[in-house]
Amino acid sequence: MQTFPIDISVTTSNQTPVWPNHAPVNLSQAATHERGDVAEITHINMGAHTATHLDAPRHFVPGGGLVDEIDLTTLIGTCYVHHVTRTGVLTAEYFAAQELPESCTRLLLKIDDHAGRLYQSEFYENYTAIDHTAAHYLIDRGLKLIGTDYLSIGPYHAGNVETHQALLGNDVVIVEGLNLAHVSEGTYQLICLPIRIACDGAPCRAVLMPATGLA
Numbered sequence: 001m002q003t004f005p006i007d008i009s010v011t012t013s014n015q016t017p018v019w020p021n022h023a024p025v026n027l028s029q030a031a032t033h034e035r036g037d038v039a040e041i042t043h044i045n046m047g048a049h050t051a052t053h054l055d056a057p058r059h060f061v062p063g064g065g066l067v068d069e070i071d072l073t074t075l076i077g078t079c080y081v082h083h084v085t086r087t088g089v090l091t092a093e094y095f096a097a098q099e100l101p102e103s104c105t106r107l108l109l110k111i112d113d114h115a116g117r118l119y120q121s122e123f124y125e126n127y128t129a130i131d132h133t134a135a136h137y138l139i140d141r142g143l144k145l146i147g148t149d150y151l152s153i154g155p156y157h158a159g160n161v162e163t164h165q166a167l168l169g170n171d172v173v174i175v176e177g178l179n180l181a182h183v184s185e186g187t188y189q190l191i192c193l194p195i196r197i198a199c200d201g202a203p204c205r206a207v208l209m210p211a212t213g214l215a
């Protein structure tokens with residue numbers, strides 16, 4: 001029996017893998033009990049697109065909305081966790097062949113190949129992602145939010161920009177760096193809240209609740 005809430009975020013630490021050329025996570029202790037300070041104080045230095053985080057339109061759309069401008073109703077509500085057993089680039093054709101719910105406005109991709117990788121400090125460039133044909137297919141079906149369990153919704157080697165531009169250009173919120181390895185395919189209620197910050201991305205705590213309601 002599944003217990004709720006299901007935490008689908010990863011713990012952020014100095015070992016968290018980051019996108020090539022992004023700042024590494026640096027949680028440094030400015031004051032510690034060990035050194036005789038009365039309070040512990042940590043300084044946080046990391047990119048906005050670290051660990052479990054969301055992308056605001058501004059990330060790829062000049063003049064696009066920032067994190068604090070995202071409508072919270074997009075970030076809370078019914079979602080579908082789709083189990084992906086293959087690897088590589090997922091296209092429109094791939095999604096057309098899947099049995100997604102009729103109305104699928106929030107879609108989270110649980111990708112077998114990603115299990116545990118956000119706890120391995122080395123960046124994994126052969127992660128599975130969606131191309132721009134898939135993005136447009138899902139947008140046409142009413143997509144408002146898409147999530148994935150590695151660091152980018154777009155492929156690393158080619159087409160990353162096109163996938164992001166298609167999604168963010170159509171006001172689809174992207175959540176990256178989720179932890180879905182322990183979640184079964186199916187319908188849930190998603191609650192995914194970023195810190196309130198005027199920025200192109202922000203860390204989030206994301207949880208799943210039963211599909212039947214938030215109470």
Ligand SMILES: [Zn+2]
Binds near residue numbers: 055
């Ligand atoms: Zn991002």
